[in-house]
Amino acid sequence: MQAKKQVFPYEIDETSYNRFEQKFNMIYRRLWDKSLPTYGKMFEYNIDKHINSGEDGYSRIDFALVAAGWTVYEKFPFAFTWRREDLMDIGYGVNWMRKKYRISDLKTFTAKVKKAAKFYGASLVGVANVDTKWIYKSGFIRPAATSETDSKEAIRKGDAPVSILETPIELPEGMDKVIVMAIEMDQVAISTAPAQPASAAAAVGYSKMAFAIACLGEFIRNLGYRAVQCGNDTALSIPLAIDAGLGALGRNGLLLTPEYGPRVRICKVFTDMPLITDDINLSFIEKVKEVCRTCYKCADACETGAITKEIDPTFEPASISNNSCVRKYYVDVEKCFDFWIENSGDCGNCIAACPFSKIQSFSTSSEFWK
Numbered sequence: 001m002q003a004k005k006q007v008f009p010y011e012i013d014e015t016s017y018n019r020f021e022q023k024f025n026m027i028y029r030r031l032w033d034k035s036l037p038t039y040g041k042m043f044e045y046n047i048d049k050h051i052n053s054g055e056d057g058y059s060r061i062d063f064a065l066v067a068a069g070w071t072v073y074e075k076f077p078f079a080f081t082w083r084r085e086d087l088m089d090i091g092y093g094v095n096w097m098r099k100k101y102r103i104s105d106l107k108t109f110t111a112k113v114k115k116a117a118k119f120y121g122a123s124l125v126g127v128a129n130v131d132t133k134w135i136y137k138s139g140f141i142r143p144a145a146t147s148e149t150d151s152k153e154a155i156r157k158g159d160a161p162v163s164i165l166e167t168p169i170e171l172p173e174g175m176d177k178v179i180v181m182a183i184e185m186d187q188v189a190i191s192t193a194p195a196q197p198a199s200a201a202a203a204v205g206y207s208k209m210a211f212a213i214a215c216l217g218e219f220i221r222n223l224g225y226r227a228v229q230c231g232n233d234t235a236l237s238i239p240l241a242i243d244a245g246l247g248a249l250g251r252n253g254l255l256l257t258p259e260y261g262p263r264v265r266i267c268k269v270f271t272d273m274p275l276i277t278d279d280i281n282l283s284f285i286e287k288v289k290e291v292c293r294t295c296y297k298c299a300d301a302c303e304t305g306a307i308t309k310e311i312d313p314t315f316e317p318a319s320i321s322n323n324s325c326v327r328k329y330y331v332d333v334e335k336c337f338d339f340w341i342e343n344s345g346d347c348g349n350c351i352a353a354c355p356f357s358k359i360q361s362f363s364t365s366s367e368f369w370k
C-alpha cells in the first residue's frame, strides 16, 4: 500500500491552529450563545409570516417540499453509524462477511469502491489519507442507531446542557482513509435562491448524503473492514474534500468543484480499508484563487454582506464560528445565519451566483413547479 503525502495547498499557521469545536458551528451556537440575535431561533421563526405573505417561493407547498426533503437525513436511524453492532442477516447469510476481503489489485479495488459510492448516489468521489487536523476536537456524538431527529430532540428544544456538544472526538484506531463524496444539488431549484425550492435542493442533498453513506458503510463492512459514516459531523468536510482532490475553497467559504462548483453537498466515510488516494487538484485550486480575486459575484449576491470583498485571503476570522489560522476568505457566518432565520430557511444565493455552479438559466419558484 502506498503512503502518498501531499502538502495541503493553503497556508496554515500550524503553531496556533486548533482543531475546530463543533459547538461553534452556528447551528449549535444559536442554542447556547445568548449574545446572538438568533439565539434560540430556528427556521420556524417567521414561517407563518412567509406563508401568509403570498410571496413566490414561500407558500405552504414550498415549505412542505423543504421539510419533507429532510426525511431520510432526519429519520433514518442507521445513517450516521460508526459501527455495525451485530451482523444483520437480511437473507444473504453473514459468515462470508466476517473475514477481510483479499485484495489482489489495489487499483482495481479502489476503482470498485468508488464505483459503489457513485452507484449509491455520489456525483463525485475521492479518497484521502486522514489528516487529524480536520477532525473536530469535540462535538456531538449521536447515540448508536438513533436518528438525527431522535438524538437531537433535547438539544433542539434547548433542554440539553452545552456539555453534550463537547464530547472529545477521536476516530477509532486505524481509520486512516476517508472516502469523500459530493452530491449534486438540483440546478433549477438552486437557481431560485434564496426562495424555498433552493432550500429543498439542500434538504434533498442531505437525505441523499444519509442514503449514500449508509449504503457505502455497509458495503465496506460486508467486505470485512470498518466504516464511520458522517455528514457534517465528526470532521470538517471541505478540507477533507480538497485533500481528496474534489475541488478548491472559494470566496463564498464553500467547496468549489470543477464539475458543479459549490452546487454540492459533502459527506464522508472514514475507513481502515486500504485504498489508493487521489491527488489534490492543484491546477483547479490555482484557477479558483485567480478567479475569486476579481469575481465577487457571491459577495454581491449576499443580502447581508457576509462574504468579504477583500482582494486577497487573510488570516482574520470574522467570528468564533470560523475555523481560524488558515489563510482564506472568511465568511461572517453570524450575518449569514441572521439571514437564514429571516428567510425561514437556508439561502443559496452564493451558490447560485457562482459561475462554477454552471446555472444555465435562472428560474422563479413558479417556474420551478412547472
Ligand code: SF4
Residues within 6 Å of the ligand: 252, 298, 301, 302, 303, 304, 305, 306, 307, 331, 335, 336, 337, 339, 340, 346, 347, 348, 349, 350, 351
Ligand atoms: S448563504 Fe446567503 S446569506 Fe449566507 S453567505 Fe451565502 S449568500 Fe450570504
Ligand code: SF4
Residues within 6 Å of the ligand: 250, 251, 252, 253, 291, 292, 293, 295, 296, 297, 298, 299, 353, 354, 355, 356
Ligand atoms: S462567485 Fe466568484 S468570487 Fe464567489 S466563490 Fe464563485 S468564483 Fe469565487
